[in-house]
Amino acid sequence: QESGRRAGTENVANILAMVAALQAAKIGSVNGRDDLIAALPEFECVGLDAPRLWNTALLIAPKFASSRWIRALEARGFLVGSGAACASGKAGPSSVLEAMGYLPPAMSRTLRLSANAGTTVKDWSDLAEAVRVVLKQLESEEATQSLTTVIDL
Secondary structure, three states: OHHHOOOOOOOHHHHHHHHHHHHHHOOOOOOOHHHHHHHOOOOEEOOOOOOOOOOEEEEEOOOOOHHHHHHHHHHOOOOOEOOOHHHOOOOOOOHHHHHOOOOHHHHOOEEEEEOOOOOOHHHHHHHHHHHHHHHHHHHHHHHHHHHHHHHHO
């Protein structure tokens, strides 16, 4: 506006309407995400001390490739992703995580969790429990494979 010399007039009415709508929807007011992170201390949460959206978490699993986690959690009714959201659909390591100092082994174990306005604290709790169950399952599979390898030798 004004030939680039002055900002436009703020639409105060629409801004206040958006604030009221978000407050009425209570989006993000019940945050089970942080409870999930606390319930999984063996997982590293990327950006834990940084300001983050209420509905997302990027975790680095203590072991096992993201693909194994994704398949096992999907079998339990949870859809999760891997890597940074801005790297979705790209092959290879995330340039975002690489810029943050993460090495390929850690980047291969990432789990991206996202929620929507309808996600409840119980949903986050159920996901945390599923992650714990899957960790035990994958560890059991690993132990069985190790035992099979030893027996085959």
